[in-house]
Amino acid sequence: MDGLILLFLLQDGLTNGAIYALLGFALVLVFAVTRIIFIPQGEFVAYGGLTFALLSIGKIPSTIWLLLVFGIASCVIQLWRTRYLLTLRSFIREIAGGIALPLAVFFLIRMLARPDQSAWLNFLLTLAIVVPMGPYLYRIAFQPLANASVLTLLIAAVGVHLSMVGLGLVFFGPEGLRAPTLTDISFTLGKLPFTGQTIAVYAVTLALTGGLYLFFDRTLRGKALRATAANRLGARLVGISVAGSGQIAFALSSFLGAISGILIMPVTTVYYDTGFLIGLKGFVAAIFGALASYPITAVAAIAVGIIEAFASFHASSYKEVIVFMLIVPVLLWRSLYAPQIEEDE
């Protein structure tokens, strides 16, 4: 292996690693706030990527139907759940959030979907479709289980994953898609070529990392989320809505997932079930950080990306086997390093 190949592999690993880091952040965030190990994180990647790909060839992505279904389901369930406490205001709020919003997105997409639409507008439209799915999902599947054990929440998350992959197949079909790059700039540094896409991945990852930092460090909402993460009961006692925090965490999760999906679209062919494998790699990183540390997650994500790049060069057909087997020793290390207190469960 010569130096250039090494650099190539490192660059490749870094690019993928940056995306895994975003997904890792989302997983840490969701776990910290809601204690949910969010296995379906990757599905937002597939949904986001495929929606973006369909928009860029001027098709109406079928995910807008999915958004409507999610919105209506969440609205109906929420209205039923709060049927004895319902006021006109909360009723209007539910209808607005669960039905009017997805309908608005629906008509917006029908208006704006064109083959020659700018990539950046498609980017925003994709977010408009995928991001609201996060909070809807939380309200449908997880809010009633908010006080269940981590294990129960994990099983529920696996159930949601199964359903979302199934829905992905129904809505996108079994064929894979690719999308054009966001920019066409490219240049070489020494002998190593850089494309606009690679730069975009780095830029977006850095910007989002900074943005998340500012959100959690400087805004009241972000601090409320951190408070929920630290102590749910305490947060409730000072007036922070745990359900509200959960919805925000899920919105951030679907946001980060969708952006990751859009970023990888030009590099990889994405199928309805690709997201799961990508999400799991973010997962390996998040586990390294014990689902708690953002910096360790970031470093581990880059490491996973690089290991994967080298694995695909040396033993390409065993790439997945290697990457996922990596999780087991990390889990073991985490179990031994931070043994759980064996008080009454």
Add this chain to the structure above:
Amino acid sequence: MRAHRGILLFALALAVLPIIPGLPPFWITLLNNIGLASLVAIGLVLLTGVSGMTSFGQATFCGFGAYTTAVLTTTYGLSPWISLPIALLVTGLAAVALGLVTVRLSGHFLPLGTIAWGISLYFLFGKIELLGRHDGVSGIPPLSIGSQSLIDPKAMYWVIWTCVLLAGIGTSNLLSSRIGRAIRALRTGGVAAESFGVNRTSMKLIVFVYAALLAGLSGWLYAHLQRSVNPTPFGLGAGIEYLLMATLGGAGHVWGALIGAGLVTLLKDALQRILPALFGNDVQADPIVFGILLVAALHFAREGLWSRLAALFPSVTPATPSLEVFPLPHRVIEKTEHASLLSIESASKRFGGIIAVNDVSFSVEPQQIMALIGPNGAGKSTLFNLITGVLTLTSGTIRFVNESIGNHAPPDIAQRGIARTFQHVKLVPDMSVLDNVALGAHLRGRSSVVASVLHLDRTEEARLLAEASRQIARVGLSEHMHKPAGSLPLGQQRIVEIARALCLDPRLLLLDEPAAGLRQLEKRSLADLLRQLRAEGMTLLLVEHDMSFVMKLADQIVVLDLGGKIAQDTPAAIKTNPAVLAAYLGTEP
């Protein structure tokens, strides 16, 4: 006996079913699939429902069983009956290798681990040349008995359901045995089980391998029923389906697994036939529905369907164990020269910067009741945990009958004759008082897993249960013997813990706040019991906050404050000890 009759009826129904004239052959196919899934689900009930290890990777073990026999019977031309033990061996070895790592994972890391190796091995199945890569292996011979080939699904029906029935009966047998009690105690933490001699890791490994073997058997049957294998049915999706079956059926009930397997298999079939008819070609809705079903089950029926079904039938009170069995032998105590039974020498325990126990020394004489008192946070319970090996010493020595036991594992310390109760009660709440107490006698039996599965352990089991029953009578709880331990008031649960500790036949009994939550009358009879034990030669060390109880009972009192020993004396002298008064009342010494 009622349960046996139920199984017999069920077996009879299964036997009659295929003989019914005009039964669509398609039903047999479905029943075969249900049987195959049931085998896996039974193992999963034991693994997840009973011992609390959630696995999404059971389909992987089906893969080991199926691929082993596929390769051996096609490439190497072996008979399926010869490949059966090899398939089980391969599955078992894989389970030991994966289990050695997996059972050590804590909390939610364990299911994540099963997801990780589940996916990895699924990919591996599809990459290996010998296993036919993604196409798999085809042309697997059917099973045959003599010259009779079992190529007809109806013939396989008998084989499959015989396996299911045997697996169900064997697993039920295992659960109602000495080892079964230890397995059931794993889910609620396992610290209590370890303190009575159960090696937690190896017990978990046994369960893990047992569940994997059932899955491997299912895989072997699948290969010879289907006559071809490919990686798809051994992926994560299938693993999740198996978990759904176990959850729906009722994660703690062996026969519930059959209900879960039946429901999921029938539903899957219905979805795969009806939906394409409605929506055209290849809409696969079963994952969507199963996902929703799994979440809905968690929302609405976390106990599963079996317990709801069982609630429809009148409950049968289990038989009270007969005492007319040869009693268990008692511990042989050799005469020793040593004056003290337990001696603690400069024991210290730090948690980071906090010193919970600081340079504490004292010794307990045989046939003495020694009380350990002190304000909250004095380090009493930590000291108990050090003596019983639940925590490791930072420095110092602990000797029992003049042998160092500091930092030994809890099962080893239990083996030497130290039994304990816990400040926060550690009983298995949904297990009966009798079974909870019998767990204390774990070290006094020796039946193996195989003997338990085959019910060859009945003589020993009767002796263990008789001993448990005797100890329950001794602490005065006979009338509550068959109630779930969790249904008793907290004070009585503490007494149940004492009965469990007595079942160990201990030389030294450590009681952590035994009188808390008891009424005056109950306290008096507890004190009588403890005195009686002392008179019989037992040595007791107890932590207690009720001073009048302690003062009337103890021979010696050690007072701890802020981790250090501040006094040791007779009750009368302790009452007037200025250092003790200062610690309790805050006056200047």
